[in-house]
Amino acid sequence: MCNEIMSARRIATYGVGREGLMMKALCMRLMHLGFDAHVVGDMTTPHLGSGDLLIVSAGPGEFSTVLGLMGVARRDGARTMCITAQPAGLAARQADVMIHLPAQTMADDTGGRTSVLPMGSLFEAVQLVFFDLISIMLRDLSGQTPEEMRARHTNLE
Secondary structure, eight states, rough: OOHHHHHHHEEEEEOOOHHHHHHHHHHHHHHHHHHEEEESSTTTOOOOOOOEEEEETTTOOOOOHHHHHHHHHHHHHHHEEEEEEEETTTHHSSSSSEEEEEOTTTSSSSSOOOSSSSTTHHHHHHHHHHHHHHHHHHHHTTTOOOHHHHHHSSSSO
């Protein structure tokens, strides 16, 4: 994941529902690290093409919007990465890169042994921790300091 992010010219992130919130959190950390990172759906999200990376979340395996966006990105030459709990899912199979986070989602939250957390909460919590660990790795790989990251934090709060 770090190699894909480090080699991307521009990055866009996307997810639905609470997974979308985790993708926004990832995008924010990428911005703090100085990457040209955007959230799909924001008015300022630029065109993705060759050299760019679309990172999507599809915990349960697929969402129609995720598949549609991946198709557009690939058509225009961008690479795609899917974060999922279902590595055999359609989105994961269509992505250039798949990151498997083995945690409960709504695809497997009934019957048998399940988390006390409702529906996909466990997957979303795992995403948050995993993305912060990735941001630490990217900070180290890029030789940045925590102070440099902090300097990119908004002052408009």
